[in-house]
Amino acid sequence: MTGPEAVSKELAAELLERALSRGGDFADLYFEYRRTASISMEDGRVRSVGGSVDMGVGIRVVLGQAVGYAYAESLEPGAMAEAAETAARIASGSATHKAIKVRRRRAKDAYALGDTEIVDVDGKARVELLRRADRAARAASAEVVRVDASLVAVHKEILVVSSRGDMVYDFQPMCRMSVMAVARRDSRVEQGSSSGGGRMGLEYFESVSPEDHGEEATRVAVLNLDSREAPAGTMPVVLAPGDSGILLHEAVGHGLEADFNRKRTSNYTDQLGESVASELVTVVDDPALASSRGSINVDDEGVLPKNHRLIEGGILKGYLHDRISADWFKTRPSGSGRRQSFRHPPMPRMTNTFMEAGQDDPEDIIKSVDRGIYARKFSGGQVNISNGDFVFSLTEGYLIEKGKLTAPLKGVNLIGNGPEALATVSMVGHDFELSDGMWTCGKDGQSVPVGVGMPTVKLDALTVGGSKIG
Structure with missing residues (x-):
């Protein structure tokens, strides 16, 4: 594959009809072509040079909440037909379908790519x-x-075709x-x-x-x-702009993915319309930020994505949906179905998730803290989706004393609960930053690139795990 015309509409329709031949409700095809090049240096010497080409199609058949999934590691018609039949056998039902007429749709372009990849x-x-x-x-x-x-x-190129007739291409x-x-x-x-x-x-x-x-x-x-040993205890924490968005992504964002709420395993289940954070907090997932690591022009189910205001003024406004969760909640898919590759079925995932800027001066936020922690860079963390409990480690943090940044710290862990932490937000800076493209998100064995962002934010009380008491 290269380009939107690499797969004919006639072949796509034939594969979809074969996938639905045993009575599934819905089917889609996910064609993918990927070239990768990598180089690494260790201590000034080139240690590895790699390159690969991968290509194939994933075929999904949906029957209610059940999914039949199979893939072919080539675009050879016989291999693709066999994958379609396998998916059909896994999710067979009694539905009948008319002949599928495929039509090409164009997606907007959120990538400002120059002349040279x-x-x-x-x-x-x-x-x-x-x-x-x-x-x-x-x-x-x-x-x-x-x-x-x-x-x-x-x-990376993808071409997604659904049994509803849409065929959408994206170059990523x-x-x-x-x-x-x-x-x-x-x-x-x-x-x-x-x-x-x-x-x-x-x-x-x-x-x-x-x-x-x-x-x-x-x-x-x-x-x-x-750096010196970090203090331990409960104290104010100021999150720096940019990279601190990873805490929001992990501790809050995953709980807003609709599959967890469909299965009732998220702490945000049944909370739509309820207050889940300070009124200063507005959380957005935006797939169209120019050239950001998490941006997509079309999701991996062929749905054109849109900006999602998940929490607004502290009120939970919505979840991130794929087609299956949208059907369950009787709403429209939000363009949040993503997957690692054609070998994996899609699921609700974040793209670029961030907290919107507020009105406070960042310097005033730091000055408001008598003793606390300034968290600038993170190495990642862990979160329990069902209750929102999290642990994050800092790679760069500072002690705040009498409104000033003083000693750099080592061994800082931030321990808390996502909704409880957002409830303690008392100041939000006007200095929003999007983290430079470095984050990859894992879920159910699949990894996808994401973007995160944050202004300077003050949390009035958070547990700091350090080695120095007091």
Whole structure:
């Protein structure tokens, strides 16, 4: 496959009719073509160079809440027909269908791709991007003793066809650079990292250069050489703009995915129209942010996605739906059906999830804290969807004392409950930032790229897990 015309409407209709031949309610085809190129350097030496091509089709048949799913790892008609028959046998029923007439639909373009995809860039040129990051990281401090860097680029095309007749194509480029620096002072060794990218090509490095990533990785590594043990206890926490959005994504966003609410395993089940956060909190999932890592022009069920206001002024307004959950809740699908590849069935997933900006000055937010924690960078976390309990680890955090940032901290864990934490939001800054494209979300064994964002936010009380009491 390359391009929207790679699969004929006639072939798609034939496969759909075969998939529904045993009486399923609905069927769809998910064609995918993917090229990947990757290079990694360890301590200044190229350690691995990789590339792959993957192509196939996933065929789904839905019967009520039951799903029959099969895939073919080629676009050979016989293999695809066999997959369609397998899916039909898994989800067979008594429904009858008219002949399917397929029509092509166009999706809007949320990616500002330049002339050159990184996956097509010469290997030597890609290595030079990593060497630039390496040189910058080492030049930023004599205490840096090791630098690792990697660059991954993907060219991905999808074509989704449903038994309702819609055929929608999307081209989804992706790039990500990651740099890790190790610094040593006497016997103490610390590290720092920087990552970024998005649905862009070489033009990404016009806004964020390899040198920027190298210098940022060194800044964090050297900063951590001066870090001290984090305090433990319940105290105010100020979330920095940008990366802090990952806490919102994990601790709140997953609970708003409709499959968990359909199964009644989310703490947000039956809460539509209810207050679930401070009135200062508005949470949005927007698939159309220009070139963001989580952006999509069409979801993996062929639905054109839209901006979702999930929580507005603290009130729960809606869930993220795929076709199955939308049918269950008797609403329209929201364009939130996503999957890792053609080998996986879709499920409700986030795209770019963030809290909208407020009115407070970020400096005033910090000044309002007598003693607390400033959380700037996260390494990820864990959340219990059923009750919202979470644990997150910081890679960069600071002690706030009498309204000022003082000592950098190590070993900071933030422990709490998503809805309870949002209820303690007392100040929201006007400085919204979208995190640079570095996050990947896992759910039920599937990984998809996502975007997160946040302004500066004050939580009045959160449990801090540190090693220093008091």
